[in-house]
């Protein structure tokens with residue numbers, strides 16, 4: 741089922757951020773959201789995640805569906821290691837082998853038993869992406885997930901995300917047209 745955003749309005753302190761927005765996020769597709777800084781991209785995805793409520797308008801297509809997210813900040817459990825951070829969100833029937841495989845494909849295999857607080861920024865980002873991918877979600881929302889990853893890793897992680905998001909809705913906030921193209925995504929420009 742598509743996600744249908746209908747006549748969405750949102751203000752903060754009397755300042756209109758989202759003004760009568762209409763858009764469709766298609767089922768089984770990747771959709772990128774672009775727009776200049778401060779235009780309301782995060783606000784829009786926060787409404788899809790249920791973290792903000794529109795002042796008026798409707799969002800259809802979210803009922804009974806599970807959503808996972810990569811936020812602008814990593815929001816990991818810093819005192820837990822990589823495996824433990826994944827375990828928090830995944831089904832019990834997922835084996836350690838599967839988690840290990842995912843961590844290796846994120847190039848985190850060598851550090852999987854390290855506490856998150858000891859990891860680099862890029863490693864934390866990849867773990868946050870992994871956590872969103874391992875949760876059995878229908879909809880995955882990612883706010884600038886690939887920012888700061890070096891070129892080679894960037895391409896590899898995009899391919900992994902594309903593969904894992906097959907059959908789901910994936911929404912990616914980005915400032916990069918190159919990412920939109922590599923993801924072969926629909927585009928919403930705010």
Ligand SMILES: Nc1ncnc2c1ncn2[C@@H]1O[C@H](COP(=O)(O)OP(=O)(O)OP(=O)(O)O)[C@@H](O)[C@H]1O
Pocket residue numbers: 752753757775776777778779780781782783784
């Ligand atoms: N909870 C809030 N309270 C007050 N103002 C807010 C709140 N959330 C967002 N805003 C304001 O709404 C506007 C849009 O912010 P938002 O984070 O959605 O933009 P963005 O397009 O994601 O920006 P960026 O690309 O810089 O991340 C900004 O002016 C911001 O200050």
